Amino acid sequence: MASWNSTHLEVLYNVLGWLAFVSWSISFYPQVILNFRRKSVVGLNFDFVLLNLTKHSSYLIYNASLFFSSTVQRQYREKFGLNEMIPVAANDVAFSIHAVLLTVFTLAQIVMYDRGNQKVSKTAAVLVSVAWLAAAVCVFVAIPRHSWFWLVSCFNTIQVVMTVIKYIPQVVLNFRRKSTIGFSIGNILLDFFGGITNYFQMVVQSIDQKSWINFYGNIGKTMISLVSILFDILFMVQHYILYPSSKRTSDNPISVSNEPLLGTSDDPLSESV
Template sequence: MASWHSLPLEIAYLVLGWVAFFSWSFSFYPQVILNYRRKSVVGLHFDFLVLNMTKHSSYLIYNAALFFSPAIQRQYREKYGYDEMIPVALNDVAFSIHAVLLTAITLFQVFIYERGSQKVSKTCTAISVIVWVSVIVCIIVAVPNHSWLWLISVFNTIQVVMTAIKYIPQAVMNFGRKSTEGWSIGNILLDLLGGLTNFAQMGVQSVDQSTLVNFFGNIGKTLLSLEVVFFDLLFIFQHYTLNHLMSKRSRHSMPNGIHRRICSVDSHWMEILAEACKCKYYGIRRLV
């Protein structure tokens, strides 16, 4: 079994892993809290939630199986070398469990809060059915041959694919609405931090072992970090540009006549207040 060559790098690996864990874990809470405060899930695409549940369920199966199963670990070392470290840490398993629970809570909010006319698309439903039917077929194929490593690699592939497509419905809806209202930016900022530290963790392990095998041995974790960073940067761009443009457009779209009438009404009520207070008031009328 492979061991660490450098204590500082081992410590850095553990620290980065838990920073990624807490960043990704806490990233679920801003959306849950936002939904709770608004008592609404309008602005949050339901396809994202369904695909996200499929992704995290698959990732949990992969992480837990590779971390806890001696048989799968043996098959991993037979394929990649007995000197290689298992590319799944305890924080990966803990994160996956937490992610499934928080995604389930967010899905529950869909049923109890205002959701407008939003619903899960037929495309999303079809994708989910195809994925889980494919899983059943793969299990039937893997069991007779005890191809456990191959089987969990299927779940790893699923989570990578789901990560690549789950953000698309939300991104498209944001562009269509010209707004990110209902979509928490706190979620995205923490998610980005998690993606960067997760990738850095794998880099530290590669430096210590003087090999890039862990990037390929856990290609799902590698691609996950890259996909997360890409989409998070896209959402950050949307949030700080679309919302700004929408706010600016709203200010300029108000007819001048309406603006003048609003100011006149304000002036009228200020004059009444001034009279009641028996103080001098020259009004705002000169300004409008």
């Protein structure tokens, strides 16, 4: 089994990993708090939340399997090298568990609070159904072959696809409304920092091991960082540059729920994204 060559790099790896965990975990709360204060989820795209649940559930299956299962770890090393370090850390598992729980809680808020005319689109429902159907097919293929690492890699692929897709409905919704009211920018800033620290955690491991296999050995972790960073920058451009008036209004979340256009027939939110 691989071991760390530098104690300092090992410490830095763990520090970056838990910084990413803290940042990404806290990033869920600004939206949850905003929903609670407004008693409304108008402005939060439901497709984003539903796709996010599929993404984080798939990522949890991958992370937990590769971190805890010696069989999956053995098959990983058989594919990428017997001396390769497992590219999943404890903070990855902890984040995945927390992300699933908070996403489920956000879905509960969608059920409880004012939704206006918003709803989950048929497109999102179909995408989620296809993703889990594909996962079921992979399970049936893997069982007779005992291809457990291949199976969890299928879940990792699903989470990569969901990571790419999940942000698009919210970007489109902000564009249609010409506003980011109801969508917390605090979530995005923390998500951006988490993506940066998560990526550099992988860089530190590669430097210590003198190998870049962990980047494509765990393509999901690589993509979750890069895609998150890309879309977070886009959301920041929307919030601070394209639709800056939304920032001033969202500073008072209570007033947002009284916006005359929210929930009316003329509101772009009445269209399913």
